[in-house]
Amino acid sequence: xxxxxxxxxxxxxxxxxxxxxxxxxxxxxxxxxxxxxxxxxxxxxxxxxxxxxxxxxxxxxxxxxxxxxxxxxxxxxxxxxxxxxxxxxxxxxxxxxxxxxxxxxxxxxxxxxxxxxxxxxxxxxxxxxxxxxxxxxxxxxxxxxxxxxxxxxxxxxxxxxxxxxxxxxxxxxxxxxxxxxxxxxxxxxxxxxxxxxxxxxxxxxxxxxxxxxxxxxxxxx
Amino acid sequence: xxxxxxxxxxxxxxxxxxxxxxxxxxxxxxxxxxxxxxxxxxxxxxxxxxxxxxxxxxxxxxxxxxxxxxxxxxxxxxxxxxxxxxxxxxxxxxxxxxxxxxxxxxxxxxxxxxxxxxxxxxxxxxxxxxxxxxxxxxxxxxxxxxxxxxxxxxxxxxxxxxxxxxxxxxxxxxxxxxxxxxxxxxxxxxxxxxxxxxxxxxxxxxxxxxxxxxxxxxxxxxxxxxxxxxxxxxxxxxxxxxxxxxxxxxxxxxxxxxxxxx
Numbered sequence: 199x200x201x202x203x204x205x206x207x208x209x210x211x212x213x214x215x216x217x218x219x220x221x222x223x224x225x226x227x228x229x230x231x232x233x234x235x236x237x238x239x240x241x242x243x244x245x246x247x248x249x250x251x252x253x254x255x256x257x258x259x260x261x262x263x264x265x266x267x268x269x270x271x272x273x274x275x276x277x278x279x280x281x282x283x284x285x286x287x288x289x290x291x292x293x294x295x296x297x298x299x300x301x302x303x304x305x306x307x308x309x310x311x312x313x314x315x316x317x318x319x320x321x322x323x324x325x326x327x328x329x330x331x332x333x334x335x336x337x338x339x340x341x342x343x344x345x346x347x348x349x350x351x352x353x354x355x356x357x358x359x360x361x362x363x364x365x366x367x368x369x370x371x372x373x374x375x376x377x378x379x380x381x382x383x384x385x386x387x388x389x390x391x392x393x394x395x396x397x398x399x400x401x402x403x404x405x406x407x408x409x410x411x412x413x414x415x416x417x418x419x
Numbered sequence: 420x421x422x423x424x425x426x427x428x429x430x431x432x433x434x435x436x437x438x439x440x441x442x443x444x445x446x447x448x449x450x451x452x453x454x455x456x457x458x459x460x461x462x463x464x465x466x467x468x469x470x471x472x473x474x475x476x477x478x479x480x481x482x483x484x485x486x487x488x489x490x491x492x493x494x495x496x497x498x499x500x501x502x503x504x505x506x507x508x509x510x511x512x513x514x515x516x517x518x519x520x521x522x523x524x525x526x527x528x529x530x531x532x533x534x535x536x537x538x539x540x541x542x543x544x545x546x547x548x549x550x551x552x553x554x555x556x557x558x559x560x561x562x563x564x565x566x567x568x569x570x571x572x573x574x575x576x577x578x579x580x581x582x583x584x585x586x587x588x589x590x591x592x593x594x595x596x597x598x599x600x601x602x603x604x605x606x607x608x609x610x611x612x613x614x615x616x617x618x619x620x621x622x623x624x625x626x627x628x629x630x631x632x633x634x635x636x637x638x639x640x641x642x643x644x645x646x647x648x649x650x651x652x653x654x655x656x657x658x659x660x661x662x663x664x665x666x667x668x669x670x671x672x673x674x675x676x677x678x679x680x681x
Contacts, residue, residue, distance in 0.1 A: 321519035324471050325533035325585060326508040335532055339523045414523075 204387050210378040217374030218395050224292055224360045224370055225399075229353060231296030236303025241333075243304065244311050254304070261301035267362045270294040274366045291363030291370075299356045306348045310341035343414045350407030354400045371395055423482075424449045424589060424620050425470060430479035431491065432465055432644075439465045441644040442479070447589070452621045454631040454652075457641035458667060463624040466641070467591045470622065471513045483507050484588075509537065512582030516594040518574040520566040520581070526553065527562040530581045537585070545584070552580040556610050572603030576610050583614075590614060592623040628671060632656055640664040 242254035261269070274290035277283045285293055314337050322332040364373035375392035379385035423446040432440035439462045447453055455463045468474045469489065470481060478491035487499045488507060520529050530552060531545035540548070553559045556576040566574050575595055582590060592611065596604045608630050615621055615634050625631060631638055632652045640648045640655065640663070648661045659665045 315519075317515060317517055317519045318521065320473050321515065321521070323473060324511065324513040325581070326537040327533060328537075331536045335524075335536065336521050340521075343523065 203384060204391070206382045207378060207384060207388055207391060210374075210381065213374050213378060214371070214391065214395065217369060217371035218399065220288070220369060221357070221360050221371040221396075222399060224288065224295070224363060224368070225353075225357045227292040228295035228299060228360070229356055231293070232299035232303050232356070235296065235300035237307055239300060239304035240307035240311060243308050258301040258304050261298050262305075266295065266298045266359060267365055269298055270362055270366060287363070287366050287368040291360070291366060291368050295356065295360060295363070299352065299359075302352050302355075303349070306345050306352065307341065310345035311337060313344050314340045343411075346407055346411050346414070350404060353403055353407075357400050357403070358396055422449070423447060424451075424484060425622070426480075426482040426485075427466075427470070428480045428482070430466075430469060430476050430481060432462075432469060432474060432476045439644050440469065440476070443644070443646055445639075445646065447620060447622060449588075449620055450618045451636050452615045452619075452623065452634055453637050453639055454635035455622065455624045455639045455641060456626070456628070456631060456667075457647075460643075461641040462644040463641050464593050467513070467593050467622060467624055470589075471511055471591055473513075483510055509585045510588045511591060512585055512587030512589070513591040513593065514575065514578050514582055514595045516597050518566070518571070518578045518598075520574055520578055522566050525563050525565055526558060526569070526577045526580075529566070529577060530584050533581070534584050548584055549580070552583050553577070555583075555613070556580045557606070570603055571599045572606045575599065575607045579607075579610055579614075589620045589622065592621065592625070594624050594626070596625065596627060626671075628656070628668075628675075640667065642667070 239254045239258060242250035243258070245251055270291050273285060273294045274287060277285060277290070318336055318340065319332060322336045327336065360370055361372035363370050364376065367373065369377075371392055375388050379388040382388060425445070425447040427443050427445040430440050430443045430445075431438065441462075443462075443466065445466075455466065457463050465474060469476055472481075472489055476489060476491050477493045479494070480487060480491070481489040484507070486503050486507060487497065488504060490496065490498055520526075521532070524532065527546065527549055530549040531542070534540040534545040534548065535542060550559060550562070553562055556579055558573060558576055558580065561569060561573060561577070566577065569577065578595075579590075595611075596607050599607065604627065608627065611621070611623070611630075612634055623631075623634070635652045637649050638652050638655045639646055640659070640661070642663050648655060648659060648664045650660065654660075655664065656668065659668060
């Protein structure tokens, strides 16, 4: 590949930047959804009470074991036909990715909560703290410290996974890259630029999670 | 005793097929210091944990201040009133063998958390109380330290301050010096002695016989889930009525070479 030529691609940079924004927005919405739903699922499973734990278990295994691409297609093409609900391409992709990543967050969070010593719950209990305060002030802060590394990895995985939304025509980064590649007949150069853009999006996340880990290490001797 | 602060009536606790507490009766009067001794697995810690409502019981009743707080899950009859439980939830403070401080919070935050969240005390008020308590246990200069920076003895004293911040009427101590290096035991026992002198009602599970002798109004010897004997320390150490108590104390004295701490 001695003849890398980026010349004409430069004309399409504004389009690619729009793609970056959409990828970022898609990542943020599905991440927010995944974090909230993941925590609820984790608590439901951790509770050990069948009416909560069982549906959570079924949900997690269903979404972990079926392809996210298929989940996106179901929501985009399936929902309008079956339920008459049309989320649009962005909405379908964001919801599908959020529902999917929630299953992964749930398992990470559950492990984190289970990793907090049971005696911490007892200490909170004898102090009179209720369930919500026990979680909020005693358990989750400790669990959060434990799950930072896998959570960061999953967030990065999610950001790159938003490329699957290209399959239903959402004009996110990869989709724009494909279009530009077709226009310029320079797929390798275009996709290289796309890859760099993903790196620019994800690397700061990796750094941020490392920084959080260091900050949280303050209470360890 | 009608005016007992804690009453256990025929309390039975099982883990699967194991009966850990077998029809235990116990009454603790206000201001009384009871020390519970006995071999490991005798049910001492479980007894405390039931009083703290950390465990279910299968049979019997536990009353605090004459009010029902725990009832056997296999018994019929009235269940504890939710409002009563809420009103009484601060009455019992507990300190554990493994300290159980919240590791992500400073000493000050550990002590002020429950007063602020449970009793709705203002931050300033909670902090003032915490400083008073930390001074009492000799940790006023450690207020901003995280537990991992403290010695075991300091952590245990912080845990005592944290429990006291809820103004409990009863303090439960579950082998609180067992995880400590020998040279740190004294400072924790001193703190507990101070509490007893202030008239705190205490239920103490310990292996520190010297301490039991000094501090207890009554010593309770437990074995296999049963209270075998209850007597003032002078009597139970000098002339235990029950052969099982005598055998236990003899074994203990042999192990300690006849010496005693504190």
